[in-house]
Amino acid sequence: MTLFDPPAPLAERLRPRTVTEVVGQSHLLGPGRPLTRVLASGRLGSLILWGPPGVGKTTLARLLAGEVGAHFIPLSAVSAGVKDIREAVTEAERLRGRGTRTILFLDEIHRFNKAQQDALLPHVESGLLTLIGATTENPSFEVNPALRSRARTLVLQALTPDDLLGLLRRALSDERGLQGVQADEGALTLLARLADGDARRALGTLEVAATLANPVTEEAVTEAFGRHLPSMDKGGEDFYNLISALHKSVRGSHPDAALYWLARMVAGGADPLYVARRVVRMAAEDIGLADPQALRVCLAAKDAVEFLGSPEGDLALAQAVVYLCLAPKSNSVYTAWKAALNAVDGENLAVPVHLRNAPTQFMRDQGYGRGYRYYFDDPAGSFEQRYLPEGVDLHLYAPRDEGWEARASERWRKLMTLHAASPAGPVTAGETGST
Template sequence: MTQAATLFDPPAPLAERMRPRSVAEVVGQTHLLGPGKPLTRVLASGRLGSLILWGPPGVGKTTLARLLAGEVGAHFIPLSAVSAGVKDIREATAEAERLKGRGTRTILFLDEIHRFNKAQQDALLPHVESGLLTLIGATTENPSFEVNPALRSRARTLVLEALTPEDLLALLRRALSDTRGLPGTEVQPEALDLLARLADGDARRALSTLEVAATLSDPVTPESVTEAFGRHLPSMDKGGEDFYNLISALHKSVRGSHPDAALYWLARMVAGGADPLYVARRVVRMAAEDIGLADPQALRLCLAAKDTVEFLGSPEGDLALAQAVVYLALAPKSNSVYTAWKAALQATEGENLAVPTHLRNAPTQLMRQQGYGKGYAYYFDDPQGSFEQRYLPEGVDLHLYSPRGEGWEGRASERWRKLMALHGGVTPDADTDLQEQTEPS
């Protein structure tokens, strides 16, 4: 008979009590554990190599590592990279050496492996390579960025997915019927559905919230779930893959002229703790890269938003960012200058061509005697001659800038065509017909 928990001996949290006891009890991750899938084949062979389990919080990385060790009959040493160091690795290695003499293999589980620095990760290499330690690392960060290539090459990376609402509902119902969980607790169906949605794919969060909600009302209602859940800030690994994915989504939503999506991704970043000034700098770049001369005011507005963020800070300055992002999403788009600038930089690679003599600066008598500035046609004195003279180095013929035909740039495209004709340039119809195709009649 199990001894009842007391004030001084409280029960383990519900999420801990409900950990799967076998691989068969694992919910989700069917792409790894379904029939014929990678982990299923590994377990069938009994040969478990080093792994890196990459996935969001609360999807079962630690649980899966424990279960895999049990399935292959290996000794399991759990460490957290938050607190462990090289000394702990040495101790684990010594223990693995002792067990190897008895015919027992050792699995070293390293939670949050991305927190180990290069030297600490390197300390693992020889023991993983020799097979003394089978490493299972768990991380919420992209291993491509956070795990040394040498260690990554010795371990297979498996991606764990966030649990679906259906997966979470199955876990919650199991917790309400299992003797380890909360048997007899009544939960309204709509409360269970709400909890499965709010948990955002995180089993630990779903079970922990259920446990708190059960203390707030009987039966558990949507209101008690909301109260137990509290205010959930979107997760974001500042400086990691999630962070740059959010920046990418914001930029692409602005470029795609979708103000609602742009506001959503901006809010995700700000609520997740991103530096507003960094976001402001990226917004200024969007104005230069994707709006350009289609709306020359966009850059000014974004610089003003950046100044507002610096002056007011957050949260007051966040509204200026939102204003800038909506403006950019609604603005006409042109990357003509961005494209032309990249082409200009490419055109200068490996070259140091002389400036034509008539374009050279001639501040001294000696320079003028050498012909600097001779024959230069000053536009305001000789417009015709100004257009006839050469402005690029001898032998260089470039066509870098071409207006895309939206907004201000579209209105200026007719002047561009005339200037190119005067300079003897080419004006492809494909680059100048966009306005006629996109503007309503």
């Protein structure tokens, strides 16, 4: 081993050599579990392995290929293309003539576009290639339906702290690991917690910590770990799950949870202006007329984010989120708006003549605006006229009994009573009010 020929990283050296050495995933590899049954039958079909980073997707694919005696071709969708698929097909055809099956492992399969994924279809369908795709993104969104239908999706879970603790202990005792290095039990426990279910991160951090102290201490682990930003693919499922968690925490009036999810997004690199737009939406959707001031607060926070940028503008976002959590809640306008959109879907009913605009004499001669009762001239008459198309009877808005809206609900009830007493049609033609 020389300076120019360094050893492989600890995580690579400790890759399991057999399925029995795999840490975690007992829901797939335990007695009677799906992969255990598949391996016992010797018939391995195409798979999509979906799970967070560092849980062993690549390792499991290699081991499965070895267990069924198949040739293993690894590709990464980050750098591979259709040309690489053609070469894999050629190799698989050559090996099939010798009675050997081929497993094509495609890491980060979600990086392949539709055309690239479609190029795999005929060869997966014919059985020439057994595909094992690995992805950290939800296959429902990132993998073509045609390809998904030809592969079984298995969900891999983040490793538990106990799983990682066992793996770290193995790293100190295994001949392929860090022989001669010792570690305090508290340091290993801390690292197992900090690694957030990622075996690669845990082993990599242990390897660095071992260069800082022997035995490895909690201080060495903290220094080696550094400041870890939460994992978040800004266009992937995790991003939208964080937004969902933030929105639901606001709706549930839980400021601590809302601040936590907001911090996760900001620390993970989310665009603060995008987050601000979503916060403005929350004010309109879930606070609404219970506190009309909430929308202004959130728009001001959006302006602050635009003016100050990050991190200064982040505080304005935090202020807006806490305000929304503490505010009374009402989705009455949101509900009414959705109902209104459903009511007009496919409809093109004529505007009643008395409500039509009449800017020209010709229009007035056609009767436009005739019979309209102007509220300020004739308050009682304005309530006696119809405001919906003939034959349409809708009840869309109903106030909630929270905040400002609760105080306004009495006026709403009075107005509805006045409108309910109006005649079925417009007032008598010939009576013309102001426009």
